Amino acid sequence: MPVIWTLSEPFGAKDWWPCKQSLNDKIDSIDIIVTCPRDYRDGSNGVLISEVQIGDYKSYHWKSRYPIAAYLVALAVTNYSSYSDYVPLLNGDSLQMLNYVYPENLGEARSGTHELINVIRLYDSLFIQYPFSKEKYGHAQFSWGGGMEHQTMTFVSGFGIDLLAHECAHQWFGDMVTCGSWSDIWLNEGFATYCEGLTNEFLYQSDWYSWKAKEIGYIVSNAGGSVFCNDTTEINRIFDGRLTYAKGAYVLHMLRWVVGDSAFFQGLKYYLTDAAISYGYARTADLQRNMELASGKDLSDFFNQWYYGEGYPSYYTLWNPTDTSVDITIEQTTSHPSVSFFSMPVPVEFTDASHDTIVVLQNTFSGQSFSVNLGFSPTNAVFDPDLWILSAYNTLTNINSESQSVDFIDVYPVPSSNVIGVTCHVSGKNSNNLEIVNMKGERIKIISENIVPNKVNNVSINIEKLPAGIYFIKLADSKTVLMKKFVKQ
Numbered sequence: 001m002p003v004i005w006t007l008s009e010p011f012g013a014k015d016w017w018p019c020k021q022s023l024n025d026k027i028d029s030i031d032i033i034v035t036c037p038r039d040y041r042d043g044s045n046g047v048l049i050s051e052v053q054i055g056d057y058k059s060y061h062w063k064s065r066y067p068i069a070a071y072l073v074a075l076a077v078t079n080y081s082s083y084s085d086y087v088p089l090l091n092g093d094s095l096q097m098l099n100y101v102y103p104e105n106l107g108e109a110r111s112g113t114h115e116l117i118n119v120i121r122l123y124d125s126l127f128i129q130y131p132f133s134k135e136k137y138g139h140a141q142f143s144w145g146g147g148m149e150h151q152t153m154t155f156v157s158g159f160g161i162d163l164l165a166h167e168c169a170h171q172w173f174g175d176m177v178t179c180g181s182w183s184d185i186w187l188n189e190g191f192a193t194y195c196e197g198l199t200n201e202f203l204y205q206s207d208w209y210s211w212k213a214k215e216i217g218y219i220v221s222n223a224g225g226s227v228f229c230n231d232t233t234e235i236n237r238i239f240d241g242r243l244t245y246a247k248g249a250y251v252l253h254m255l256r257w258v259v260g261d262s263a264f265f266q267g268l269k270y271y272l273t274d275a276a277i278s279y280g281y282a283r284t285a286d287l288q289r290n291m292e293l294a295s296g297k298d299l300s301d302f303f304n305q306w307y308y309g310e311g312y313p314s315y316y317t318l319w320n321p322t323d324t325s326v327d328i329t330i331e332q333t334t335s336h337p338s339v340s341f342f343s344m345p346v347p348v349e350f351t352d353a354s355h356d357t358i359v360v361l362q363n364t365f366s367g368q369s370f371s372v373n374l375g376f377s378p379t380n381a382v383f384d385p386d387l388w389i390l391s392a393y394n395t396l397t398n399i400n401s402e403s404q405s406v407d408f409i410d411v412y413p414v415p416s417s418n419v420i421g422v423t424c425h426v427s428g429k430n431s432n433n434l435e436i437v438n439m440k441g442e443r444i445k446i447i448s449e450n451i452v453p454n455k456v457n458n459v460s461i462n463i464e465k466l467p468a469g470i471y472f473i474k475l476a477d478s479k480t481v482l483m484k485k486f487v488k489q
Contacts, residue, residue, distance in 0.1 A: 003078035005142040005155060010182055010238060013070040023180050023281055026067035034075055035059045041080040043100040043140035045073060045151050064152065066132055067279045069178050074150035076140040081106050085113050087120045087130075087137075095120070095130055098138035098153070105141065105159070112159025113139065119165045119199055123172065126198065126265055128272050131176035131279075137168070149192070151175045162196050169195030177272055180281035182232035186307075187282055189239070190227065190248020197249060212253070212387040219247045220392040223335040223417050223489055224310040227251055228284075250390045251306045257388040258302055258345065259295035267294035301343055306390075311336025314393040314413040316421050316458055317348065319381050320400055325373045326350060326381075331458060332366045335392075337418045341366060348396075349385040350378035358385065395423055399456050407482060411473050415487035418464045422473055424482065428453040435474045436466075437483075444471065451475060463488050 006016055014021045034042040038058045046064025080100035087095040097116070101109040120137070124130055130137065138153045147156040147163050149170030156163060173191035197215070200207040219242055227248050231237045238244065256264040270290040272278060277286050284307060288299050313332045320327045328348065332341060346363045349356065355376045361368075383396045393412030409424040426432060434447035444466070451457045461473075466488045475482040 001079050003076070003143060005076035005140070005144070006074045007142075007144060007148050007155070008071040008073070009148065010071060010235065013073065017073070019070040019073070021070045023069070023178065023182070026069055026178075026280060027073075028067055029065045030063075030068060030073060032062040032073070032075060033059060034062075034077060036077050039079055040077050041082060041100060042075055042077045043080065043098075043138070043153055044075045045153060047135045048098075064135060066135065066151070068151050069175075069281075072149070072151040072175055072178075074148070074153070074155065076100070076142055076155060079103065080140070083110065085117055087117050087124075089121070089124050089129060089133065091129060093133060095133055096136045096138070098136050100138070100140040101159075102141050109139075109141070109159045112161060112164055115161050116164045116168060118203060119161070120168060122199065122202055123169060123195065126202075127172050127268055131172060131272075137171065139164075149174055149188075161199070165199040166192045166196050172272060176279055177277055177282050178280070180277075180283045182238050183229045184282070184284050185229055185238050186227045186244050186248030186251070187284065187287065189245045190252055193245045193249035194252040197253065209387065215246045215250055216387065216390060216392065218242055219250060219390060220312055220335070220413075223413070223415055224338075226310045226338075227307050247390070254306060254344070254388065254390060255291065255299075255302065258299070259291060259297055263291070263295035263297075267291040270294055305339050305342050309336070309339035311339055312413075313342040313344075313389070313391050314421065315346065315383060315391055315395075316412070316423055317346075317381075317383055317394070317396045318399045318456065318458070319348070319350075319378075319396065321377045321379070321398070323377050324375055325371060326378055328361065328370045328372065330361065330363050330366070330368055330370075331421065331460075332363070333413065333416075333419045333421045333460060335413050335416060335418075337464075344389055347384050347386065347388060349382040350374055350380070351382075352376050352379045397423060397456050409473060409475055409482040409484045411484045411486045414485075415489045416463065417489040418462065420461050420463055420473075420486055422459045422461060422484075423456060424451060424459075424475055425456050426451060426453055426475060426482065432475055434459060434461075435476075436461075436463075437472050437474050439470055439472075 013019050032044045035057050042060040044062040046062050049061040049063045052059045081103045082100050085097040099113050132152045135152050140155050142155045147167040149167045154167040169192040174188035179185050179187040197211050200211045225243045267290050288303050312335050316331045318329045343364050346361045347358050349358045359372050361370050381396050383394050407426050412421050432451040435443050436445040468488050472483045472485050
């Protein structure tokens with residue numbers, strides 16, 4: 001069966017209709033009139049004003065009176081089956097969700113869009129009312145992989161809840177408030193991806209931790225890359241799944257952690273209703289300004305490190321329990337030289353047989369020490385138990401001399417391009433040296449710092465001048481040889 005559909009993001013609108021293709025001036029209203037064979041149906045933006053049969057043809061007239069970016073104007077035509085769901089909004093209104101789907105997928109579609117009702121109600125409660133409530137929301141199925149958030153009528157290839165939740169979120173973040181430059185595309189895609197996460201958190205709680213762990217794993221699969229898009233001529237860079245989508249989403253998650261839930265969601269309301277950008281275009285500075293207004297915090301360092309900067313931190317945390325307290329030292333290395341240190345509040349959970357508490361440490365430099373009165377002597381510790389921080393290759397070590405007797409060596413982060421951290425313990429009487437050796441076992445470098453026996457040692461090693469490749473950290477004495485592989489990017 002023939003099908004026609006349009007997709008214009010980022011630079012394709014002017015290829016099929018005369019328009020001002022820019023990110024600085026929205027169209028204030030639009031009428032779309034499509035004539036097609038009578039067995040077909042046309043889906044488009046806004047409200048269907050009329051459907052008129054003219055012989056063997058039908059003419060469809062759609063009208064929208066909300067401001068709209070050129071790339072969000074769309075139409076799709078085929079032998080659609082149509083049905084509507086209705087979403088009760090918090091203000092008592094009922095929002096029509098109009099769905100045009102391939103007849104063979106009608107059952108799947110009905111199940112997916114019905115599940116989306118609670119997602120829209122969630123967004124309605126967390127953000128502001130659905131921004132195009134005077135018209136509609138809806139879907140038109142198309143044959144391109146994934147989805148496209150055309151204003152008031154998203155085009156989707158399938159009806160899984162993650163896809164529907166992501167595209168629906170764009171009605172707030174991307175359609176109502178649109179990125180003012182493709183370098184700020186994360187304001188569209190990072191938000192929509194994080195809304196997938198919020199859907200898991202509030203509606204499918206059992207999937208929330210795994211969603212965060214999956215996103216972290218994807219982001220840290222490469223040591224570098226910024227959320228800021230530095231090449232807006234390359235479409236694959238604009239829509240980079242790891243940076244624009246996943247890391248963009250996790251920057252929002254960490255921003256929520258830094259400012260707190262109340263300020264974060266209030267800041268989103270400020271952002272969406274800001275007279276300078278509402279139903280218009282925004283830049284990252286606009287989000288920062290509204291989050292600072294809501295939280296009262298200066299977020300310059302946060303955005304410089306996490307938005308413009310590249311990479312992520314790795315934490316090496318030493319803890320030493322006493323009768324009623326714990327002493328903690330946090331050291332940090334970063335995966336990319338663009339950021340020498342990520343300043344973050346760091347959560348650590350301490351437990352014993354009958355107590356469980358999370359302490360939040362305001363970590364402002366590497367090697368920082370803290371002493372915390374817990375009221376009990378902890379026996380176990382977990383770093384960032386709720387995955388608030390984008391980090392990887394973290395270690396948490398109890399340095400109580402009576403609890404540490406096993407020889408070991410760890411290297412982090414892996415891979416790395418500039419600095420690695422080494423933690424190790426070796427029993428014996430004599431101090432030892434670390435060595436870097438290559439795949440042939442040839443010594444490349446001797447590390448001058450002595451490794452003190454019978455205690456946990458922590459060493460940072462600069463590897464910037466090493467050629468890219470696979471190496472080993474080696475720690476040896478007359479009785480013991482410990483080796484750990486690492487990768488230099």
